Amino acid sequence: MSTITHTSTAVVDSLWLENRRGGSNLGIGERRPRISWTLSADDHVESVELQLTREDGCIEQHTTPGGSNRLVPWPFAPLASRETVILRLRPTASSGAADAEWNSGIEIEAGLLDRSEWTVPFVAPSVTAPQGELRPGYLVRAEWDNSSLGIAPGDVAKARIYSTAHGVYELELNGAPVSEDLLSPGWTSYSHRLRYQTYDVTEAIRSGRNAIGVWVADGWYRGRIGFEGGLWDVYGDDVSVLVQLEVTLHSGSVISVPLADSWRWVTAPITEAGLYEGENYDARLLPTGWSEVGFDDAGWESPQVLDLAAFPAELEPPTGPAVRVTETLRPLSIEAIDGNRIRLDFGQNIAGKLRIRVAGPAGQVVSLHHAEVLEDGALGVRPLRSAVSIDRYTLAGGGLEQWTPRFTLHGFRYAELENWPGGIDTVDVEALVVHTDLERTGWFDSSHPGLNRLHENVVWSMRDNFVDLPTDCPQRDERLGWTGDIQVFTPTALRLFGAHGTLGGWLRDVAYEQADQGHVPNFVPWIECGFPNHPTAAWGDAAVIVPWEMYRHDGDTRVLTDQYVSMRAWVDLVDDLTRHTGLWDEGFQLGDWLDPAAPPESPGDSQTDKYLVATAYHVRTARILAETATILGKSADAAHYRAVAERATRAFQAEFIAPNGRVVSDTVTAIAVALVFDLFATPEQSARSGDRLLQLVAAGDFHISTGFVGTPIICDALVKAGGLDAAYHLLLQEELPSWLYPVTMGATTIWERWDSMLPDGSVNPGDMTSFNHYALGAVADFMHRVVAGLDSAEPGFRSLRIAPRPGGGLTRASASHLTPWGMASSRWHRDGARFSLDVQVPAGCTATVVLPGVDTVHSVGAGAHSFAIDFREAADDPKKPAFRRW
Ligand code: BGC
Numbered sequence: 055m056s057t058i059t060h061t062s063t064a065v066v067d068s069l070w071l072e073n074r075r076g077g078s079n080l081g082i083g084e085r086r087p088r089i090s091w092t093l094s095a096d097d098h099v100e101s102v103e104l105q106l107t108r109e110d111g112c113i114e115q116h117t118t119p120g121g122s123n124r125l126v127p128w129p130f131a132p133l134a135s136r137e138t139v140i141l142r143l144r145p146t147a148s149s150g151a152a153d154a155e156w157n158s159g160i161e162i163e164a165g166l167l168d169r170s171e172w173t174v175p176f177v178a179p180s181v182t183a184p185q186g187e188l189r190p191g192y193l194v195r196a197e198w199d200n201s202s203l204g205i206a207p208g209d210v211a212k213a214r215i216y217s218t219a220h221g222v223y224e225l226e227l228n229g230a231p232v233s234e235d236l237l238s239p240g241w242t243s244y245s246h247r248l249r250y251q252t253y254d255v256t257e258a259i260r261s262g263r264n265a266i267g268v269w270v271a272d273g274w275y276r277g278r279i280g281f282e283g284g285l286w287d288v289y290g291d292d293v294s295v296l297v298q299l300e301v302t303l304h305s306g307s308v309i310s311v312p313l314a315d316s317w318r319w320v321t322a323p324i325t326e327a328g329l330y331e332g333e334n335y336d337a338r339l340l341p342t343g344w345s346e347v348g349f350d351d352a353g354w355e356s357p358q359v360l361d362l363a364a365f366p367a368e369l370e371p372p373t374g375p376a377v378r379v380t381e382t383l384r385p386l387s388i389e390a391i392d393g394n395r396i397r398l399d400f401g402q403n404i405a406g407k408l409r410i411r412v413a414g415p416a417g418q419v420v421s422l423h424h425a426e427v428l429e430d431g432a433l434g435v436r437p438l439r440s441a442v443s444i445d446r447y448t449l450a451g452g453g454l455e456q457w458t459p460r461f462t463l464h465g466f467r468y469a470e471l472e473n474w475p476g477g478i479d480t481v482d483v484e485a486l487v488v489h490t491d492l493e494r495t496g497w498f499d500s501s502h503p504g505l506n507r508l509h510e511n512v513v514w515s516m517r518d519n520f521v522d523l524p525t526d527c528p529q530r531d532e533r534l535g536w537t538g539d540i541q542v543f544t545p546t547a548l549r550l551f552g553a554h555g556t557l558g559g560w561l562r563d564v565a566y567e568q569a570d571q572g573h574v575p576n577f578v579p580w581i582e583c584g585f586p587n588h589p590t591a592a593w594g595d596a597a598v599i600v601p602w603e604m605y606r607h608d609g610d611t612r613v614l615t616d617q618y619v620s621m622r623a624w625v626d627l628v629d630d631l632t633r634h635t636g637l638w639d640e641g642f643q644l645g646d647w648l649d650p651a652a653p654p655e656s657p658g659d660s661q662t663d664k665y666l667v668a669t670a671y672h673v674r675t676a677r678i679l680a681e682t683a684t685i686l687g688k689s690a691d692a693a694h695y696r697a698v699a700e701r702a703t704r705a706f707q708a709e710f711i712a713p714n715g716r717v718v719s720d721t722v723t724a725i726a727v728a729l730v731f732d733l734f735a736t737p738e739q740s741a742r743s744g745d746r747l748l749q750l751v752a753a754g755d756f757h758i759s760t761g762f763v764g765t766p767i768i769c770d771a772l773v774k775a776g777g778l779d780a781a782y783h784l785l786l787q788e789e790l791p792s793w794l795y796p797v798t799m800g801a802t803t804i805w806e807r808w809d810s811m812l813p814d815g816s817v818n819p820g821d822m823t824s825f826n827h828y829a830l831g832a833v834a835d836f837m838h839r840v841v842a843g844l845d846s847a848e849p850g851f852r853s854l855r856i857a858p859r860p861g862g863g864l865t866r867a868s869a870s871h872l873t874p875w876g877m878a879s880s881r882w883h884r885d886g887a888r889f890s891l892d893v894q895v896p897a898g899c900t901a902t903v904v905l906p907g908v909d910t911v912h913s914v915g916a917g918a919h920s921f922a923i924d925f926r927e928a929a930d931d932p933k934k935p936a937f938r939r940w
Pocket of ligand 1: 526527532536537538539644647822827
């Protein structure tokens with residue numbers, strides 16, 4: 055009997071390529087992008103048909119078994135440069151009713167996949183960097199005539215701009231902005247790779263004459279970056295743009311619009327622009343209509359032409375989303391203060407800039423000052439160090455003017471407007487929140503408002519610090535890709551946002567900088583601005599741990615393959631540094647950076663032995679590498695790195711663990727590291743140390759005593775030691791130092807230090823006092839994984855482990871995560887002695903559900919499931935200290 059194939063009732067929820075869920079597929083860099091999708095339900099889906107429609111109308115079709123909807127290899131002929139295709143799906147089932155429709159599909163277009171396809175040079179308004187001063191921005195323009203290129207109205211099938219810059223740039227076409235992207239092309243190790251953008255301008259070009267304009271300024275390429283005064287001109291002396299404009303006709307022919315002779319430039323109304331300093335803009339200097347046809351550019355100069363061949367950096371499409379305005383905030387309060395100033399409070403610490411609407415006399419200069427906090431009744435600007443963060447707008451006069459700076463960014467909650475003409479209303483000024491436009495993927499909620507605010511602060515600090523690359527802070531003269539910060543934060547980052555593309559791109563720079571420096575530098579891209587350029591544990595280990603956590607999160611081994619050389623080079627280097635003994639016991643280390651007991655002026659002076667941390671990390675990354683080698687089928691490497699890890703483990707035990715299990719550096723961080731990294735020789739040692747950890751945490755009255763290394767793992771260590779209750783005590787502690795102390799002080803982001811603001815409202819006197827660093831917010835991962843209990847049982851979330859650990863007097867907690875398979879959630883609440891749990895398992899996935907206080911494990915499939923049991927938590931015990939109930 056033959057089987058009749060019927061279509062499925064399942065519909066395609068989403069369809070994406072590589073890790074670009076929800077993102078654009080224009081100008082992609084892969085010839086064979088892998089395909090993923092989620093279905094509304096997967097029951098009875100026997101197969102899925104994939105259909106590709108090429109530009110010439112040819113259709114290719116392929117069938118793949120149902121259930122394999124993740125990273126399916128491209129089954130069609132590879133994409134050619136510039137090729138546009140439509141991909142559609144249709145699930146089919148072995149039983150069911152009516153024929154399903156093809157889903158609406160996605161349009162995919164390849165970028166310029168081969169460097170030889172770049173046919174234009176860089177055009178440079180500036181080839182010599184002015185010294186000793188902030189540099190201006192430039193306007194660069196060109197015109198062309200479609201008719202003289204033989205392009206008749208109605209001929210144009212599509213028009214694209216492929217563009218990038220040495221500097222930061224924005225495009226206009228016929229007087230209108232081409233995109234909402236900001237600070238393009240972002241910051242990469244420019245000597246190795248420079249990203250280009252692809253813009254669809256089909257609708258914007260006109261028949262006949264057209265004009266294109268570019269705003270460009272120093273940015274990271276030539277502007278001042280780094281602390282201790284920073285460095286200028288790190289990547290070159292020129293500010294230049296590379297703009298290749300192509301028109302594809304319905305006939306299929308591609309015309310590269312020759313702009314070369316037409317380019318002209320002039321200094322922009324941006325009279326000064328610095329990422330740290332701010333922007334000065336004189337609106338009187340804007341040449342009206344400069345990016346429109348027919349503008350008289352007499353007096354504008356011809357730019358220098360710089361041969362592309364002189365710049366060997368690879369030209370690559372971005373792997374993650376662009377930086378954009380993702381939200382606008384109105385001031386919560388507007389207050390006139392002394393000194394001809396108006397103070398604004400936006401109620402939220404952000405990375406961004408102001409947009410003002412102002413009317414006044416020509417030539418009046420309004421200054422916009424920014425700060426994260428107030429101190430002594432004034433903007434607290436000392437923590438900004440040399441990032442003065444002042445924008446200045448000179449009015450053109452004659453009506454209402456609107457302005458926002460283009461090429462700068464500030465970290466602020468408060469702003470002051472100086473010399474504002476006339477009255478002001480909340481509609482006259484808004485704060486634009488600016489960061490990489492990542493897709494949100496993780497949510498947490500509970501009955502504890504303080505905990506919820508802490509989580510919200512983590513979300514904000516992630517947003518504010520993913521500005522093209524993962525940075526340490528958005529406000530002072532750093533904003534650098536510190537490796538240690540993202541090393542500890544990656545699991546949280548991937549819970550909260552779809553950051554794979556951004557991190558994958560950054561890891562390419564890690565590998566390049568590592569090859570240049572001979573080790574993984576402490577921030578990437580690396581610049582020589584005075585920080586010790588030495589291999590450092592927990593920071594350099596990012597080269598191994600970040601790709602590993604990415605793999606664990608989405609189950610995709612590609613990142614391991616791509617980063618393998620870099621991962622191995624780091625472990626080999628540390629193995630060499632230990633003279634193959636496994637004990638890392640000399641050289642520069644940051645240790646448990648920002649241990650609260652360290653003096654403000656010496657944040658590296660932690661109580662925990664730095665070399666204990668270094669050796670422990672060596673074990674951890676060698677083990678990860680051995681496992682990576684196994685996954686990638688490199689068995690000889692796997693055996694080698696198992697031996698390296700084994701040696702380092704023995705060295706750790708010999709040096710740092712007494713036979714009775716006592717850890718030599720008798721600190722919370724030291725024991726937490728040993729427990730969580732599994733460094734004890736025997737279960738007895740581990741149990742003994744677990745007890746000691748509980749003692750130490752209780753003796754510290756459940757205050758935080760850990761820095762960058764200990765903090766992300768302390769709650770897991772306590773749980774492992776059988777101290778769930780202690781973990782909750784620590785998590786819900788409000789006295790200084792604790793996670794919630796900043797919340798009680800009104801924090802809206804995660805602070806760099808536990809006491810960035812002291813209880814009397816003054817700012818910590820240390821040099822390192824940011825109010826927006828995500829590292830200590832790495833505890834959010836624990837909140838999702840343990841408090842709400844939503845975890846993956848294996849890399850990639852296909853099999854979930856849902857095991858909430860209620861405690862702390864919380865009456866409910868929930869976490870949701872948009873996994874690669876769809877939305878998963880765990881939601882519990884307590885009503886007296888009754889504990890109820892609702893879980894959501896995405897289509898195609900399974901889950902084991904472990905209820906608190908009982909041994910029974912439930913195995914469930916896709917869909918919604920509910921459970922209820924009787925349960926009492928430790929805090930219900932009247933003999934235990936009570937938690938504050940909110
Ligand atoms: C950064 C940190 C970084 C640290 C290491 C600081 O200035 O802001 O987050 O990891 O230096 O030294």
